[in-house]
Amino acid sequence: MKNSLEKANKTKIARRFIEIISFLDAVQEATIGDVVRELKLPQSSTSDLLYGMIDLGLLYRDPLSRSFSLTASAALLGQRGQLDHVRDGEMVRLLDNVARESGLVAILLGRVSLDVQIIGWAGQPVNDGWSDIFRPGMKRSLTSSAAGQLLLSSVSSSRRAAIVRHLHADADENHKFSVAQMLERLDRCNSSGRVIGRFGFNSSARIAAQLLPGLSPEQALSIGLVVDRSTRWPLDRLFDLLNEKIGSYCASVEGERIRVDGIQTAA
Structure with missing residues (x-):
């Protein structure tokens, strides 16, 4: 049971990661609120995921507009x-x-x-x-x-x-x-x-x-x-x-x- 839950959680995180990449690719830039509303995701975990993607070099955050956009690294993935x-x-x-x-x-x-x-x-x-x-x-x-x-x-x-x-x-x-x-x-x-x-x-x-x-x-x-x-x-x-x-x-x-x-x- 524990292994099944862990697998489900990992799959959920991976799906959210891909959904965020695709959404930002479509709209160019978005705030945390935009991502949460459009993808119907919980705000706290979405915020953590977005900032984690910044640490990985996949997202850029504009300090003035507080919006996120994809970096060149994200575009070159795979x-x-x-x-x-x-x-x-x-x-x-x-x-x-x-x-x-x-x-x-x-x-x-x-x-x-x-x-x-x-x-x-x-x-x-x-x-x-x-x-x-x-x-x-x-x-x-x-x-x-x-x-x-x-x-x-x-x-x-x-x-x-x-x-x-x-x-x-x-x-x-x-x-x-x-x-x-x-x-x-x-x-x-x-x-x-x-x-x-x-x-x-x-x-x-x-x-x-x-x-x-x-x-x-x-x-x-x-x-x-x-x-x-x-x-x-x-x-x-x-x-x-x-x-x-x-x-x-x-x-x-x-x-x-x-x-x-x-x-x-x-x-």
């Missing part, structure tokens, strides 16, 4: 081990461009083991009920979300069949699904490289998502637009926009780098 297009900021620009031109929430999702995970997003949610959805690290079963199904479709047919059967066996009675129908849907996703369907994550929203090309199944990423009933964009135009922006993104990534004898250098 960047060396990432794919080039993640490290050089092209992925962020892609999300921003899609969100700006559509007026919708553009979201980036990836696969973590048997789950689909929200990696990042851009744009403002049009529905107040979505505020608890767009949190960093949120995960759900691959088969529970259309975007998760799209990511799962990128693995080999034999492997995805095994994963689907495993997820079906582990699902509770309220989340059981037809294995045959799910495999057929995954085949269609694999053929088209895109999907429109239920967003999941305890939301009634839908998502139009497309795989980013050139990535291995283990590194597969999808970018999508989250829509609800008030969205006026026709579905075909959503995919036209995604195709256009992903095409520009791929051209930009390819144009910035050349490979010479297996060594990557700036073009």
